[in-house]
Each structure stands twice: as C-alpha cells, then as structure tokens.
Amino acid sequence: xxxxxxxxxxxxxxxxxxxxxxxxxxxxxxxxxxxxxxxxxxxxxxxxxxxxxxxxxxxxxxxxxxxxxxxxxxxxxxxxxxxxxxxxxxxxxxxxxxxxxxxxxxxxxxxxxxxxxxxxxxxxxxxxxxxxxxxxxxxxx
Amino acid sequence: xxxxxxxxxxxxxxxxxxxxxxxxxxxxxxxxxxxxxxxxxxxxxxxxxxxxxxxxxxxxxxxxxxxxxxxxxxxxxxxxxxxxxxxxxxxxxxxxxxxxxxxxxxxxxxxxxxxxxxxxxxxxx
Numbered sequence: 001x002x003x004x005x006x007x008x009x010x011x012x013x014x015x016x017x018x019x020x021x022x023x024x025x026x027x028x029x030x031x032x033x034x035x036x037x038x039x040x041x042x043x044x045x046x047x048x049x050x051x052x053x054x055x056x057x058x059x060x061x062x063x064x065x066x067x068x069x070x071x072x073x074x075x076x077x078x079x080x081x082x083x084x085x086x087x088x089x090x091x092x093x094x095x096x097x098x099x100x101x102x103x104x105x106x107x108x109x110x111x112x113x114x115x116x117x118x119x120x121x122x123x124x125x126x127x128x129x130x131x132x133x134x135x136x137x138x139x140x141x
Numbered sequence: 142x143x144x145x146x147x148x149x150x151x152x153x154x155x156x157x158x159x160x161x162x163x164x165x166x167x168x169x170x171x172x173x174x175x176x177x178x179x180x181x182x183x184x185x186x187x188x189x190x191x192x193x194x195x196x197x198x199x200x201x202x203x204x205x206x207x208x209x210x211x212x213x214x215x216x217x218x219x220x221x222x223x224x225x226x227x228x229x230x231x232x233x234x235x236x237x238x239x240x241x242x243x244x245x246x247x248x249x250x251x252x253x254x255x256x257x258x259x260x261x262x263x264x265x266x
Contacts, residue, residue, distance in 0.1 A: 003158055006165045013169035020172075049173040066166035068173055117171055120231065124165045127242045131161070134246060135154075138253045 003135075005064045006128040010121040012067035017121070019070055020047045020114040024107050031102035034085075036092045041080035042100035044107070045073050076101050146259065149191070150252045156186055157245040163214060164238045167229050174225040178217040178234065186213035 023045045033042040050071035056063045063069075078101040086095030160181040170176040198204075219228040 003162070005162050009162075009166055009169045017172075049170070051170050051173050051176050066163075066169065068169055113172070120168050120171070120235065123235075124168050124238065127238065128161065128165065131158075131242060131245055131249075134249055138249060138256055 003128050003132050005066075007125060008062075008064050009067050010124045010128070012063065012069070013121045014118060014125075016047070016049055016068045016070060017114045017118040021111060021118070023047050023073065024111040024114065027102045027107050028104065028111075031100050031104055031107070033100045034088060034090050034097040036090045036097065038080060038082075038098050041098035042102065043080070044076035044078075044100070044102045046076065046110075047073050147252055147255055149187075150248055150255065152191070153187065154245070154248045154252065156181070156183065157241060157248055159212070161238065161241045161245060164234060164241055167217075167234045168231070168238065171227070171229045171231055171234070174227060176227050176229060178219065178229045179214050180217050180237070182213050182215050189213065 027044045030042045035041045048071045049068045052063055052065055052067045052069055054065050080098045080101045082096050082098055084095055085091055085097045088097045091097045160183065163179050163181050167176075167178045217228060217233075219230055220233070221230070222228070
C-alpha cells in the first residue's frame with residue numbers, strides 16, 4: 001500500500017523543518033553575541049535540504065524516494081559588523097568587537113516559513129490518515 | 142471472474158493513491174533547492190493500465206515500455222520560477238492534493254457501492 005510512503009515522506013519533511021526551526025532559534029539566541037575576531041564571530045546558520053532520489057535502507061529503516069534529507073548547514077557569508085567598544089571584555093587590542101551577522105527580520109521570516117511548511121505536512125499526514133481509515137471501512141459496508 | 146469484481150475502480154484506486162503520494166512528495170520538498178515538482182498523468186497511466194498504448198515485454202531482452210520507466214510521472218511546469226530552482230508552488234500543490242484526496246474518496250465510494258451490491262446479492266434478500 002503506497003499510502004504508508006506518504007507518512008514516511010511527510011515525516012521526513014517534519015523532521016527537516018524542525019531542524020530548520022531549531023537553527024533559527026539558535027541564530028536568534030546568539031544574535032547579540034560579540035567576539036574579538038571576525039572568524040570567531042557568530043555566523044547565522046542555514047539548513048540546506050536535499051531530496052532522496054531512490055529508496056534507501058539504513059539498518060531496519062527504509063527511507064523512500066522523495067524524502068528529504070539535510071544536506072548540510074551553511075553559514076551566512078555576510079561579514080560580521082564591527083564596532084568600536086573598548087570597554088567590552090571580548091574587544092581586540094584595537095578596541096573593536098565583532099557582532100554576529102544574524103539578521104533578526106530574516107530569521108523571523110525563516111521561522112514563519114518553516115512553521116508553515118511544518119503545518120502543511122501535518123495536513124498531508126492527516127489527509128492520508130483519513131483516506132486510509134476510509135479504505136479500511138469499505139469492507140464494513 | 143473475481144479479478145473483474147471491482148472493474149476499473151481497483152486500478153483507479155491504486156493510481157489515485159500513487160498520485161497522492163507524488164503530490165505529498167512535492168509538499169515535503171517545498172524547501173529543497175533544485176527540486177522539480179511532479180505529477181501523475183492520470184489519463185496516460187489509466188489507458189496504459191487498461192492495456193492500451195503500452196508495450197508488452199514477453200522476453201528478457203525486450204526494452205521496457207516508456208510508461209513503465211517513468212510510472213506516468215510528469216514534471217509540473219511552474220507558473221513562476223524561483224531563484225533556487227525549486228518548482229513547487231505551495232498553493233497549487235495544496236489545491237491539487239485536496240482534489241486528489243477527494244477523487245480518492247470518490248473512487249472509494251464507487252468501490253463501496255460494489256461491495257454493498259455483491260453482499261446484497263450473496264444474501265439473496
């Protein structure tokens with residue numbers, strides 16, 4: 001029965017969107033971090049998804065084609081803003097601190113998009129569940 | 142005789158379940174860069190399942206029918222393009238999924254009608 005694939009695929013999407021929401025939460029939580037060098041400054045993280053093109057079996061679990069996987073988590077390449085704050089304990093020898101390059105507005109947008117996608121997949125699962133229940137009831141008629 | 146009990150509805154039901162599966166893949170991959178939205182060409186697959194248009198493979202050296210290779214899947218042509226190459230248009234996919242679910246239910250109702258009919262015939266009421 002192919003309906004079970006829907007549960008698996010939509011489930012993988014739920015997991016992926018949750019990771020995306022977690023990443024956004026982490027970005028927002030670290031948005032006011034400061035650091036003494038450009039390399040150490042907190043960079044906003046972004047989740048990149050990929051589609052499974054063929055069924056894959058890992059252990060006793062089968063992941064169906066079309067499921068989503070997290071390919072990698074990339075860092076925003078925007079240079080972190082630099083400000084002069086010699087009183088800050090993490091300032092470098094010239095008195096500059098590097099803030100995180102997190103843009104709160106785009107994080108909020110990202111979070112809303114992830115939660116909408118999550119809801120969409122929940123709806124898919126609900127509909128598939130109802131269809132399966134109705135199919136089971138055919139013989140009861 | 143038994144395999145013809147449900148007529149076209151048996152094939153139609155599995156095809157409609159598969160279409161829902163393909164559409165749910167699209168919804169799941171709405172945020173995957175480069176993903177191309179797919180759909181099932183109902184007319185094409187149904188005519189193929191009913192034995193029209195498909196090639197029969199009676200020998201191991203025969204090439205499979207093109208329908209058997211793509212399972213009747215077609216790429217959806219998007220109304221608008223997106224920067225990351227993803228062609229899933231969420232509103233459209235949701236509408237399609239809702240319609241597919243409705244069609245699935247309609248086929249179920251037809252099937253249920255058959256089951257009820259046969260049961261009544263067996264009881265001899």
